[in-house]
Amino acid sequence: MKQRYKLRTAFILLAAVHAAVVFAGFLAPYGFADQDRELPFAPPTRLHFFGAHGGFRPRPFVYGLAADPSRPNVYTIDTAEEHPIHFFVAGAPYRIAGLIPARIHFFGVEDSGRILLFGSDAYGRDQFSRFLYGGQLSLLAGLLAAAISVTMGMFFGGLAGFYGGWIDEALMRGGDLFLALPWLYLLFAVRAALPLHVSQRQVFLLLVAVMGLLGWARPARLIRGVALSAKERNFVLAARGFGASNAYLLRRHVLPQAYSVVLTQLTLLIPQYILAEVTLTFLGLGVGEPMASWGSLLSSLQQYYVLASYWWMFLPALFLMPLFLAYFAAADALQERLKAVPL
Amino acid sequence: MNAGYLGRRLINAILLLVGISFFSFALLQLAPGDFFDQMRMNPRISASTVEGLRAQYGLDRPLLLRYERWLGSILRGDLGFSLAYNSPVGPLLKARARNTLLLTATAALLAWALAIPIGISGAASHGKWSGRITGLATSTLMTVPDLLLFLGLLLLAVRTGWFPAGGMISPDLENADLWHQAKDLALHLFLPSFGLALVTLPTLVRHIRSAMIEALHSPFVRAARGHGIPRRRLLFRYALPVAANPLTSLFGFSVATMLSASLLVEVILSWPGLGPLLLEATLTKDIYVVVGIVMLSAVFLIAGNLLADLLLFASDPRIRVE
Numbered sequence: 001m002k003q004r005y006k007l008r009t010a011f012i013l014l015a016a017v018h019a020a021v022v023f024a025g026f027l028a029p030y031g032f033a034d035q036d037r038e039l040p041f042a043p044p045t046r047l048h049f050f051g052a053h054g055g056f057r058p059r060p061f062v063y064g065l066a067a068d069p070s071r072p073n074v075y076t077i078d079t080a081e082e083h084p085i086h087f088f089v090a091g092a093p094y095r096i097a098g099l100i101p102a103r104i105h106f107f108g109v110e111d112s113g114r115i116l117l118f119g120s121d122a123y124g125r126d127q128f129s130r131f132l133y134g135g136q137l138s139l140l141a142g143l144l145a146a147a148i149s150v151t152m153g154m155f156f157g158g159l160a161g162f163y164g165g166w167i168d169e170a171l172m173r174g175g176d177l178f179l180a181l182p183w184l185y186l187l188f189a190v191r192a193a194l195p196l197h198v199s200q201r202q203v204f205l206l207l208v209a210v211m212g213l214l215g216w217a218r219p220a221r222l223i224r225g226v227a228l229s230a231k232e233r234n235f236v237l238a239a240r241g242f243g244a245s246n247a248y249l250l251r252r253h254v255l256p257q258a259y260s261v262v263l264t265q266l267t268l269l270i271p272q273y274i275l276a277e278v279t280l281t282f283l284g285l286g287v288g289e290p291m292a293s294w295g296s297l298l299s300s301l302q303q304y305y306v307l308a309s310y311w312w313m314f315l316p317a318l319f320l321m322p323l324f325l326a327y328f329a330a331a332d333a334l335q336e337r338l339k340a341v342p343l
Numbered sequence: 344m345n346a347g348y349l350g351r352r353l354i355n356a357i358l359l360l361v362g363i364s365f366f367s368f369a370l371l372q373l374a375p376g377d378f379f380d381q382m383r384m385n386p387r388i389s390a391s392t393v394e395g396l397r398a399q400y401g402l403d404r405p406l407l408l409r410y411e412r413w414l415g416s417i418l419r420g421d422l423g424f425s426l427a428y429n430s431p432v433g434p435l436l437k438a439r440a441r442n443t444l445l446l447t448a449t450a451a452l453l454a455w456a457l458a459i460p461i462g463i464s465g466a467a468s469h470g471k472w473s474g475r476i477t478g479l480a481t482s483t484l485m486t487v488p489d490l491l492l493f494l495g496l497l498l499l500a501v502r503t504g505w506f507p508a509g510g511m512i513s514p515d516l517e518n519a520d521l522w523h524q525a526k527d528l529a530l531h532l533f534l535p536s537f538g539l540a541l542v543t544l545p546t547l548v549r550h551i552r553s554a555m556i557e558a559l560h561s562p563f564v565r566a567a568r569g570h571g572i573p574r575r576r577l578l579f580r581y582a583l584p585v586a587a588n589p590l591t592s593l594f595g596f597s598v599a600t601m602l603s604a605s606l607l608v609e610v611i612l613s614w615p616g617l618g619p620l621l622l623e624a625t626l627t628k629d630i631y632v633v634v635g636i637v638m639l640s641a642v643f644l645i646a647g648n649l650l651a652d653l654l655l656f657a658s659d660p661r662i663r664v665e
Contacts, residue, residue, distance in 0.1 A: 173362075176359060177359065177362050177363055177366060180359050180363060180641055180644060180645060181363065181637065181640060181641050181644065182599050182600075182602035182603040182606075182640050182643075182644055183599075183603055184602075184603035184604075184606045184607070185602065185603065185606065185621070185636065185637050185640040185641075186637070188606075188621050188622070188625050188633070188637075189367055189370070189371065189625075189633055189634070189637045190370065191625055192371060192624065192625040192628060192630065192633045193370050193371045193373075275488055275489070275490075278488065278490060279489070279490060279607060282490055283607075283610060283622055284622075284626070285625070285626075298490060298494070301494050302611070304501060304508070307494065307497060307498055307501060308498065308501045308502060314491070314494070314495075314498075317488060317490065317491040317494070318491070320488055320491070321486045321487060321488070321491075322486075324485075324486040324488065325482075325483075325486040328482065328485060328486060
């Protein structure tokens with residue numbers, strides 16, 4: 001009973017995060033590259049319901065910010081300036097899910113004010129908007145790379161387990177090569193082999209391909225185990241007796257047995273690859289400016305003055321924790337639940 | 344039979360290393376672009392100069408010949424030639440590898456020293472409130488991205504000044520006596536090793552706890568409990584030796600996680616280990632340094648797994664008679 005709620009909660013949370021990221025353009029008040037050079041490192045904007053001299057406003061508002069002329073990146077709140085928050089406002093154009101052009105944003109303030117829920121970075125870009133847009137790259141990288149790894153794992157693991165003999169031996173020894181290296185070192189080595197100065201799109205695709213291709217060995221091992229036991233099952237032997245070809249047996253009878261392993265491996269690998277993308281981009285091996293990824297949002301923290309003075313630059317990392325929690329909980333619940341289901 | 348088991352593991356490890364060496368070498372050698380790409384862009388350096396340099400460093404030779412020469416240089420302890428540092432790679436890596444080993448070994452000790460008591464107490468209080476809290480704390484720690492953890496530690500160092508913010512040795516202590524140097528080193532070592540230990544801690548605790556719970560529920564422990572053997576003795580003399588078995592193989596796994604995480608912690612907390620050098624070499628395409636570090640990391644990992652096998656061999660009589 002409890003497990004069911006755990007899985008459901010995790011899936012709802014995951015669906016919400018993914019929806020927010022897909023509709024980043026709608027939810028984000030600004031574009032990921034919109035700069036405001038007047039407001040570098042502005043702190044997160046507070047929402048107010050009461051005016052400076054009391055008086056309840058049904059519509060929340062934010063105050064304007066005035067730069068302190070004597071000190072850089074220090075702001076005073078200008079209580080004379082109230083910018084009410086409007087919902088479904090027209091703003092910068094964007095594309096819904098990268099396809100349909102639109103300009104309606106979920107919330108925003110009029111042009112003279114700025115609403116920065118997560119503060120702003122060195123170029124005065126809204127960190128909240130960049131966080132949402134960054135999720136598009138990071139989540140996509142995780143999903144794609146995990147899909148590549150698991151597909152390859154299914155292919156090679158299925159072959160190794162089903163055919164056995166020298167195919168099994170060769171594939172598994174090959175997999176050992178990949179497992180014998182700490183994965184971050186392996187990623188670096190392959191990244192070093194690839195060209196450094198290519199377009200953003202190519203960098204992203206390269207990163208995803210490398211992460212996905214290098215991670216095939218673990219799922220392959222597990223799926224091999226499933227295939228090994230599945231090929232001895234009576235219904236498989238029966239189908240073989242009826243003259244089913246190897247390819248047919250593998251596709252229709254053996255690999256479907258691996259679906260629980262595939263599902264749990266996916267939920268385990270996706271957060272791992274999201275983290276890998278974040279780490280590599282943080283270290284400067286992923287997409288560069290002005291693109292936003294969760295890793296590039298955090299990379300400014302490598303400078304001591306940013307780290308020590310602007311706490312809100314940590315916010316993107318903190319908001320990753322519920323996402324990972326949801327993935328781990330989903331993997332946990334799936335594992336226990338699928339173990340209970342007799343195949 | 345038992346010598347055969349160990350010998351087989353050893354031969355396996357060596358074959359694995361040879362395979363890795365060839366693949367990583369071939370991958371990096373066949374990759375498009377090399378160290379001299381930057382020079383080619385420079386209009387003041389003629390194409391023939393670049394070709395001359397490539398020939399001088401042997402970059403124009405065929406792959407197998409270069410591999411053979413590289414293997415020869417491994418035997419000499421050189422591990423190839425770093426073009427960025429203009430020196431053999433071996434001596435370059437020696438100090439770095441020592442620092443990384445120091446860091447990961449300290450972190451491993453710290454992690455196991457913390458994880459064993461936490462895991463055992465978690466198993467002992469399984470189903471009670473205190474056990475729930477342990478479980479909750481470990482799963483929360485698991486969701487903290489490594490990056491956030493290390494940056495948080497760096498922030499702690501920068502804001503409080505209790506610990507040095509990065510580095511390994513304070514520059515003004517180079518000529519101090521041994522005691523002060525050791526104290527300084529320990530102070531520098533604390534944050535990165537603590538961070539690394541925290542990264543592996545949740546996994547270790549979870550495994551230790553579940554292994555202990557399983558052991559505690561096994562029939563012989565229940566029989567022992569029925570005979571009135573005290574709880575403490577049950578935990579440590581009866582359940583722990585049984586639970587230790589799966590944990591030994593966990594040791595090899597924890598080495599792998601730790602090596603990967605140490606790369607990141609070394610870059611963020613500027614520990615002069617293999618991590619920062621690998622990042623630098625990756626960005627400049629200094630291939631022999633990259634291959635050397637990758638090989639070293641494989642050696643560490645395989646050595647960790649071999650050590651786990653040895654421990655298992657020593658602790659589990661079933662393997663010896665198999």
